[in-house]
Amino acid sequence: MAKITASVFTSHVPAIGAALDLGKSNEPYWQPVFKGYEFSKQWMKENKPDVIFLVFNDHATAFSLEMIPTFAIGCAAEFQPADEGWGPRPVPKVIGHPELAAHIAQSVIQDDFDLTIVNKMDVDHGLTVPLSLMCGQPDAWPCPVIPFAVNVVQYPVPSGQRCFNLGKAIRKAVESYDQDLNVHIWGTGGMSHQLQGARAGLINKTFDNNFLDRLIADPAGQAAVPHIDYVREAGSEGIELVMWLIARGAMADVAGGKPPKVAHRFYHVPASNTAVGHLILENN
Amino acid sequence: MALDKPYLDVPGTTIFDAEQSRKGYHLNQFCMSLMKAANRERFKADERAYLDEWPMTEEQKQGVLTRDLNRCIAAGGNIYFLAKIGATDGKSFQYMAASMTGMTQDEYAAMMLAGGRSAEGNRYVGEKKESQ
Numbered sequence: 001m002a003k004i005t006a007s008v009f010t011s012h013v014p015a016i017g018a019a020l021d022l023g024k025s026n027e028p029y030w031q032p033v034f035k036g037y038e039f040s041k042q043w044m045k046e047n048k049p050d051v052i053f054l055v056f057n058d059h060a061t062a063f064s065l066e067m068i069p070t071f072a073i074g075c076a077a078e079f080q081p082a083d084e085g086w087g088p089r090p091v092p093k094v095i096g097h098p099e100l101a102a103h104i105a106q107s108v109i110q111d112d113f114d115l116t117i118v119n120k121m122d123v124d125h126g127l128t129v130p131l132s133l134m135c136g137q138p139d140a141w142p143c144p145v146i147p148f149a150v151n152v153v154q155y156p157v158p159s160g161q162r163c164f165n166l167g168k169a170i171r172k173a174v175e176s177y178d179q180d181l182n183v184h185i186w187g188t189g190g191m192s193h194q195l196q197g198a199r200a201g202l203i204n205k206t207f208d209n210n211f212l213d214r215l216i217a218d219p220a221g222q223a224a225v226p227h228i229d230y231v232r233e234a235g236s237e238g239i240e241l242v243m244w245l246i247a248r249g250a251m252a253d254v255a256g257g258k259p260p261k262v263a264h265r266f267y268h269v270p271a272s273n274t275a276v277g278h279l280i281l282e283n284n
Numbered sequence: 285m286a287l288d289k290p291y292l293d294v295p296g297t298t299i300f301d302a303e304q305s306r307k308g309y310h311l312n313q314f315c316m317s318l319m320k321a322a323n324r325e326r327f328k329a330d331e332r333a334y335l336d337e338w339p340m341t342e343e344q345k346q347g348v349l350t351r352d353l354n355r356c357i358a359a360g361g362n363i364y365f366l367a368k369i370g371a372t373d374g375k376s377f378q379y380m381a382a383s384m385t386g387m388t389q390d391e392y393a394a395m396m397l398a399g400g401r402s403a404e405g406n407r408y409v410g411e412k413k414e415s416q
Contacts, residue, residue, distance in 0.1 A: 015377070060364040064316040065309055085319055085371035153364055155291075155301040192400075196363040197354060198296030200381045201392060203400025228290040232407050236297050270396040273381055 002100065002174045002181035006047060007247040007260070008040075009215070009279040010133055012056060012188045014125040015272035017089055020132050033276055036266035037133045043263060043280060044134050044142065049184040051097045052145045053104075053170065055246045056126035056188045057152045059084075062118075068154050069116035071166065073108075074123075074147035075101040082122035091128050091137075097144040100177055104146070107173035113166050123147055130188045133278075152189065152240050157227070163242045164223035167249020174250070187247030189240030191267075192233070193274035202235040203275050208267060211241060212277060216262055219248045237274075251283060258284040293409045296385075300362040308360020311344040315365035324372045353384050 019030045061082045063069065079094040105115055127147050135142055151157055158166075167185070174183050191211065194202040211234075214222040223245050230239045253259045260281035268276045291299040298304065305312075314335065317323045327334040335345045347355035348369060356366050370380040382392035395401060405411050 060312070060316065060362070060368070061319075065305060065312050065365075083319065085368055153300065153362065154305050155299050194297065194401075195377070195381055196357055196384060197298055198385055199294070199401065199406055200296075200385050201395055201401040202403060202406060203396075204403045205399070207403070226290075231291050231297070231299065232294055233403055236294075236299060269399055272378060273396060275400070 002177035002179060002183055004171055004174050004183045004185055004250050004252075004283065005049070006184050006263075006280065006282045007251055008130075008134065008184060008186040009244045009247060009277065009281075010130050010186070010188055011190055011271065011274060011276045011278070012126045012129040013271040013274045013276065014084070014129065016276075017125050017129040017132055020137065021090055032268055033271050036268055036276070036278060039264050040134050040278065040280060041136050047282075049143055050181040051100055051143055051183050053148060053174070053183060053185045054127055054130065054145050054188070055148045055150060055186060055243045056123075056130070057240060057243065058149050059124055059126060060153065061124035062121045062149070063151075065154075068151055069118075069149070070151045070158055071113060072116040072118045072121070072149040073101055073105050074118050074121055074149070075105060076119050076121065079121055079123045079127075079145075079147055081128050082124040084124055089125070089128055091132060092140045094123055094127065094131075094141060094147065095144045097146050100174075100181065100183075101146045103177050104170060104173040107176060108166070108169045111169040111172070113169055118149070121147065121149070126188060130186060148246075150243050150246070152243065155227075157239055157242060159227065160223045160225055160242045160245050163245040164219065164249040164254075167246040167251075168254055170246070171250040171255060185247045185250045187244035189243045190234070190238055191241060191275040191277040192235050192238045194235030195237050195273055197236075199235070201273060203269055204233050204235070204238075205267075205269060205275065207233040207238075208275050208277055212265065212267065212279060215244060215248055215279065216260075216281070219245065219251075219254065223249070248281075251281060260284065295406055295409045295411070298357045304360050305362070306360070308344075308362065310338050310340045311348070311356065311359060311361050312365040314338045314340060314348070315361070315368045318368040318372045327372060351383070353380060
């Protein structure tokens with residue numbers, strides 16, 4: 001039986017990917033960011049999953065305004081790193097897991113979540129930066145990845161509650177898969193940031209750290225927080241944090257199990273325009 | 285009955301909702317076209333002629349030509365799409381962000397290094413004179 005053993009949460013700031021790709025990770029500006037992930041890279045080696053279910057959002061890359069799926073599951077055999085206007089990032093292509101992805105799609109749609117099935121999609125920094133932060137610069141990513149894209153670009157985005165409930169349905173789907181697989185679920189994006197208008201540059205450390213506390217200890221309570229609180233307190237792009245609730249909803253304690261172990265926690269301001277947050281939670 | 289839009293009183297912020305997306309469809313799709321190198325070259329060669337190929341409003345075209353991102357956003361633009369104009373110009377995202385705040389890029393970068401713009405006084409329209 002497949003099992004979700006851990007969840008990983010991280011910001012996916014594009015400038016982090018650029019810093020790594022351009023060899024700037026030792027510069028004083030970037031050192032503290034990458035230092036926060038040293039533990040994580042070692043942890044990934046010691047806790048190598050068979051599959052990563054990676055929740056992220058597309059940033060007007062694979063999806064223009066022609067089609068805007070709220071939830072899209074990548075069921076392809078592979079996904080190419082996207083050209084976001086500067087050429088594709090020099091990172092390995094992403095190998096999918098079509099069998100598990102199809103199984104999850106079937107199960108989650110029957111649980112009343114209307115997923116869009118995507119069989120062709122380039123993946124942007126939202127997906128590749130978390131892989132780089134957690135895995136460094138390998139020739140190939142350590143395992144297959146199921147990309148799961150959430151619309152957080154055009155409002156209304158899904159509510160925190162809906163994301164949390166979706167996480168529960170994903171957990172149920174994974175656990176009904178016959179093959180023995182160690183699955184990690186990652187929630188990415190955030191933390192506080194605003195990229196537009198006169199209020200651009202907004203950062204809210206208090207909000208972010210309360211969010212981290214509550215995501216660990218009271219995820220159901222955090223799931224009830226309405227969009228407007230994220231927009232007002234964490235910036236218009238801080239709304240990406242709802243994606244973390246999908247990964248959190250898939251953890252064992254939400255389904256009556258034990259609380260997860262906090263293996264790692266990190267927070268830093270700034271990376272370009274954004275607050276960087278990171279958590280690793282292990283199911284006990 | 286009017287829809288509930290509780291985000292309209294957040295200062296210096298335009299939420300890209302279904303209405304803004306409808307208004308900005310062609311503007312944003314124009315931006316999307318700049319993902320292709322050949323289109324970037326054609327745009328750079330004659331911006332006005334390239335824009336005239338799109339059924340955009342004159343206000344949207346002027347917003348692009350003057351690189352006034354706040355004007356583009358008011359006309360339905362979304363920052364992730366508009367960022368492709370900056371990429372075409374070879375400008376960093378931080379340059380674009382600064383341009384919307386009335387700060388220089390250096391001032392903006394210094395604000396971010398010092399911990400970013402505080403939420404204090406920036407939650408509701410009318411709380412503070414600046415940033416509105």
